[in-house]
Amino acid sequence: MIQIIYTSIAADDLPQGEVFNIVSHSASRNADRNLTGFLCFSKNRFFQILEGDPGTVDTLMAVLKDDPRHHSVEILDRSPIKDRAFPKWWMKRVPAVTNIAELEETIPSLKDTSSKATKALRQFLTV
Numbered sequence: 001m002i003q004i005i006y007t008s009i010a011a012d013d014l015p016q017g018e019v020f021n022i023v024s025h026s027a028s029r030n031a032d033r034n035l036t037g038f039l040c041f042s043k044n045r046f047f048q049i050l051e052g053d054p055g056t057v058d059t060l061m062a063v064l065k066d067d068p069r070h071h072s073v074e075i076l077d078r079s080p081i082k083d084r085a086f087p088k089w090w091m092k093r094v095p096a097v098t099n100i101a102e103l104e105e106t107i108p109s110l111k112d113t114s115s116k117a118t119k120a121l122r123q124f125l126t127v
Contacts, residue, residue: 002054003037003085004061005077005120008046008070018069019093026091035060036084038092040124046070047124049117051084076120085117 019041030036035052050057065073086092 001052001081001084002057003049003051003077003079003081003117004057004075005047005049005117006061006064006073006075007048007120007124008064008073010041010044010046011069011071014044014069022069023091023093028090030090033060035091036086036089038086038089040121041093042125045124047121049086051081051086077116079116 019039023039026039030052033052033056035050035056037048037050040047050060061073061075064070
């Protein structure tokens with residue numbers, strides 16, 4: 001299994017309710033693909049962690065890179081993992097927060113994720 005962490009910038013014309021649609025659609029599709037993770041949307045930017053089979057994650061990333069709802073996809077980390085950090089989340093939307101402590105209250109399992117993930121998320125929240 002692998003975990004991939006990426007950020008991107010929302011398209012200027014992204015409809016207000018589209019993030020909810022993305023999460024809802026992803027949750028149902030990811031269950032079929034055995035992918036887990038979460039999505040955070042803040043200040044017109046996306047932060048996402050995906051976990052699953054390398055081929056499945058890479059295929060999804062190829063699709064995401066061509067999705068017109070966002071641009072400037074930047075992969076921050078792609079690492080092999082032994083266990084999932086978010087085993088019960090086919091896709092969860094994490095509310096916008098301003099700091100990592102606030103996010104760790106929302107996602108207690110984040111405290112146990114790789115330091116790469118928390119470092120990347122900390123950077124994302126401070127931009």
